[in-house]
Each structure stands twice: as structure tokens, then as C-alpha cells.
Amino acid sequence: MLANVQKHHSVSPLAEASRLARLLHLADTHPSLSFRSPPDTNFEDVDCCLLKGDNLDALSFLTSKYLGAFNFCYIDPPYNTGTKFVYDDRRTSPDAGIWGKHAAWMSFMLPRLVLMHALLDESGVAAISIDDYEYAHLKILLDHVFGAENHLGTLIVHRSKNGKGSKANIAVSHEQVLLYGKTAKAKIHGLPELDLDSYSKQDEHGRYKVDGLFRKKGEASRREDRPNMFFPLYYDASGNVFTENVGGKLKEALPVDSKGVERRWLWGPEKTAQESWKLYASPKGVIYVKNYLTEEKRVKIRSLWDSPRYLTERATNEITEIYGDKVFETPKPLGLIEDLIKCCASKDALILDYFCGTATTAHAAYNVNRLDGGTRKVVLVEQNAVISKDHIAALKGFQRIADISERRLEVIASRDSDYTYRAQEV
Secondary structure: OHHHOOOOOOOOHHHHHHHHHHHOOOOOOOOOOOOOOOOOOOHHHOOEEEEEOOHHHHHHHHHHHOOOOEEEEEEOOOOOOOEEOOOEEOOOOOOOOOOHHHHHHHHHHHHHHHHHHHHEEEEEEEEEEEOHHHHHHHHHHHHHHHOHHHEEEEEEEEOOOOOEOOOOOOOEOEEEEEEEEOOOOOOOOOEEOOOHHHOOEEEOOEEEEEEEEOEOOOOOOEOOOOHHHOOOEEEOOOOOEEOOOHHHOOEEEOOEOOOOOEEOEOOOHHHHHHOHHHEEEOOOOOEEEEEEOOOOOEEOOOOEEOOHHHOHHHHHHHHHHHHOOOOOOOOOOHHHHHHHHHHHOOOOOEEEEOOOOOOHHHHHHHHHHHHHOOOOEEEEEEOOOEOOOOOHHHHOOOOEHHHHHHHHHHHHHHHOOOOOEEEEEO
16 A cells, blocks of 8 residues: 555655755755645545645655655656746756756756655656757756666657747757666566557467567577577478478478578577477578567557657647647647556556646546556646736636646546546645
């Protein structure tokens, strides 16, 4: 249960944030934090809990009870564009010192990243969206907080068909999502297989495709490296593979590449004999491993994410459908967050988003739960700052930024009577 997940930490998260601030020559932004007594809340009895207030306060509250409770965290932090949106995205410093104009933004992010790290469980994954302006500085912070060895990769997400036309020289049409694991136990699960048509062959074991050589390639692939894995295989006109020449009429195949170099097979004779049904021979005698389609089939994700579902235009259309207008300037599309949840979070994950904006993460988790029967729950945090009276959100009746987040939860609950949420100030 969540109440029992708090573990002993020899160094408190805020003390670790101070240590890293000194190490990186950044301002220590948390000493003035006025910590409140944790509200009486239980995340297990609702699908989503929205905490309204400064996310540093909220994260501090969470670490008082829920260290190591979260399996996945997605955030879309301010990109430091120098623009006043519905929120203030202006954190600049004098252009001096190691970090120059980026120091204030880095000082703002550091304690929040440290607290996020503390809240993840041992197999937890963090996904952070960012663009080019602060990418390098965010990567430095994350390498120090998580350890560079726990950087699982960086995704390049195609966000715009035409790019940012206001940029000089290059119209930027992408942004990044950095993925980090809490420890070496963290894994990316891959995405469900969608290209069902590629599984064009079928046998008594099911549908399959052939896309991997049975002949070993690369390092330690030569015959002399594993002599016992160099042996003849036999195949018939239908592509069936055998370890013995039954009837003496089968064709022979050896692990020899196109240049005549003797290689070796992936498996030894015993395993090959037991699992030869998993192999397929082409008419020319090239042996492949069959890749079978299953209900739980997962495909390893690629670093380039290019789908219409990830476009910012899609996100704008989605929030316009919910709010009646573009009440938030920087929304994220449901498709992007849904796919991150599918490949990073367990089916029973507790998910955190402490820059939640229009609550896309909660909506995405709800959609994925409906798709795969999961029981994921979400904790959101959004600032309770007053919205400028001349902003479109205020004209639509929203007084505070967190009200925008809560409205989306209201919409989900209005469409599904089983959906439950709680909103409270921190």
C-alpha cells in the first residue's frame, strides 16, 4: 500500500538538492520553502488527485509520505521561452558565470528534479519534454540527479509539419523527450505492435514474420568463436527447417555469409533441434527466426517519433474540443502521452505529472486504462496562480491556472460516471 512505501534515505531529497546546487554553482532555491502539514489524502481511492499550488510545496508534501511510490513521471516544464503565456515562462539570469542566462531556470528545475527522483520506485521511469533552448542544461541536471548511466535515451518528437517559422535559419519542427530510469532496474517496455499486416505468414503456431537472421552477425560470429554452433541445417520447399536430412531429399544450409565467411548459428544443436519450428528457410536457403504475433507483443521503440498523433496541432484541436478555445498555449497531444505511458509505465502504475497544464496526462492514463484494462492512477500538480483578466482562459471563466486542469477532469467524469478525482490545495 502507498502508506508503507516510504523508505529510509540517508540524505533527504532537499539536502541532496542543496549539495547539487553547490556542486553546479547554482542558487539554492528551496531554503525559503514554507512546508505545510501534509493534507489528509489517499491516492488509492480515486483515479486522479489534483494538487493545486506551488509544485515545490506539493513535491515536498509527497516526499513526506510517498517516497518510492511512483512508477512513472511525465513532465512538460516551462521551456524558458521568455514569453508570458497563461503561465510565466520567463526565467533569465545575467549572462555571466558558468551557465549564463540559463542559471535561474536551472536553479528552478534542480530541486524539483531531485524530489521527482526520490518519488520514483526502483524501476521507475521519468520522461521530460523540452526543446533545444534548455535541452543541454536539462541533460546536465538529469545526469547529476539520476546518474548518466541511467539515461535510457532521448526521443525526437515531430511536433509540427511546418516548424517554427519565427526561428531564424531553420524552422524547427521537433522537440525532445528525455527518458531516465531511477536505477538499472528501469526498463522501457516497448509499444504494442500495430503493423499487423507485416505478419503475413502463418503456421500451426500462429501468424509470424521473418525479420531476423538465424546466422550470427557482428562480434563473436565466426565459426572459430563457437565451433559447436557451426553445423548443417536442412530445409524443404515450404521453408520448414530440420536438424536432420529426413528422407535424404532436403537441401542443406550452413551459416556462411555472402562473402563466403564461415559464421555460426545463434543457437547450439540441442536447442535448434527442440525449437526448429521457430525457424524459416527462404528459397535460397537463408535461415531466419520467426517473429510471432501475440496479444502482448511489444515492439522496441525507436528514437524518432513521427506520427500525426504527436503533432501540436492535434493537441490544440483536442483542448479546443474540451474547453471551446485554446485556453492554454502549450498543450501536449494525447497520443504522445498515451504512448509514453504504454512503454514506460506498468498497468498498475501510480503516475505523477507536476507541470500538468491541461491535465493531458490524466486523460491519457484514463484512455490507456480503458484500452488494456489497467488500473493506473495519476497525481497531478498545477500552480494556483491567478490568470490575467485579458487572457482567453479568463474570458472563458477560468480564474486560476489549476482551474483549467480541473475542468478536464470534470469533463472525463461527466462522460464516464465511474471516473473519480479529487482536487485540493497544497
